[in-house]
Amino acid sequence: MSLGAIVVGLYWGLVIAPPDAYQGEVQRIMYLHLPSILTAYLSYFLVFIGSCMYLWKREKRDDILAHSAAEIGVLFTALTIIEGSIWGRPTWGVWWTWDARLTLTAILLLIYTGYLMLRSLIEDENRAASAAAVLGIIGFLDIPLIHMSVYWWRTLHQPPSILQPNKAPWENIAWPLLIPLLINIVAFLLLLFYLLSLRYRLGEIRDEIRMRRLEQSA
């Protein structure tokens, strides 16, 4: 279903929708860029929820959720940065610039890559889970502070195109462009939940194998 929605969304966005009035064909990357970063943000929120739940209730499933969401979040953040730099080269003339929002995204990538490394470097499963949960919570709490500091530091990225404080969202983007964008956002969210369920199942299976091994050796 998710795959179908992406195909429809992409076809609409890349072929049917008219090119942007100022940026031309390059703008079409928005149909991937925005959905990817939204998916990544949602994943990090899920990491936070899973980590809180794990430290509170100590149930393995919450930890599997946090771990799965972190992996997917890192994947989509990396994709966003790659798409962004492909777009940035023809539009801004550079692959990378130290703008606030780019920096923030890169820092997110660093934090959650650290999270995954931390997990892989602790042998004891339960200890790895609680250590990672603490990092998941602190990392998420730190995001608003990092956000503020890098924004005060500098801003070059264009302000959000669609969500602006004094205008309704639908006034800022023409309908023919908005429809494929919305389809793609829905498609990416479906993809997130599909990947998450796969990765979650994998976590469960791994856990089960570990338990059986323990039983056998006992």
Next chain:
Amino acid sequence: MNLLKQTSLVFWKDLLLELRRRDSLLTMFFFGTLLLFVFHFSFDLPPDKVAEMAPALLWLAFLFTGTLGLTQLFQVERENHCLEALLLSPLDRGALFLAKSCFNLFLMLLVELVVMPLFWILFNLHGWNLLPQLFLVTLLGTVGFCVLGTIMSAVTLRARARELLLPLVLFPLMIPVILATIRCMENIMSAGDLGAAASWLRLLLGFDVIFVTVGILIFDRVIEG
């Protein structure tokens, strides 16, 4: 026993150990000084440029020496299962967290008290009268560094290659502190007072308050694993 009493007891234990062994303080102090020499040789800046770069260079030195201290912070507890003994005693985990943060803060402040004037001497800087203000900002930044650093040091306690892992997870989280302290110090050095950097100072204070609170609340989960 209340929180403060317990905190001071654990702090006193660490201080006593450090006074007898002196390994953390001496290595940190020596490393900090060494970094100043390395910076001086590698940049070789004219005096007017040095004033611009001083805050960033100083904070790089503090970050590296601080990390050195943090990797050693729970070293005593790792040997001979002392951590288990500490956790068996009726000790509030929040107190353990506060004591460890304060101890690393104490070490870093001692190093900073020597390294900052030394920087002024080695790089021939003017404006000695600004040092107290600069030190105050550094103090706030160092508090943030030690608090979050102590949590992360405990988080990475049982990891393989933890000395390498600690900076990897800590530095991205420290970005608000690094930016805020450097901006505050730049403003003080160029304008003589905080001026436009007041909001940075509030950010720094907010960071300290948030992570002291989070640390006290969450530390039992961190250390018991």
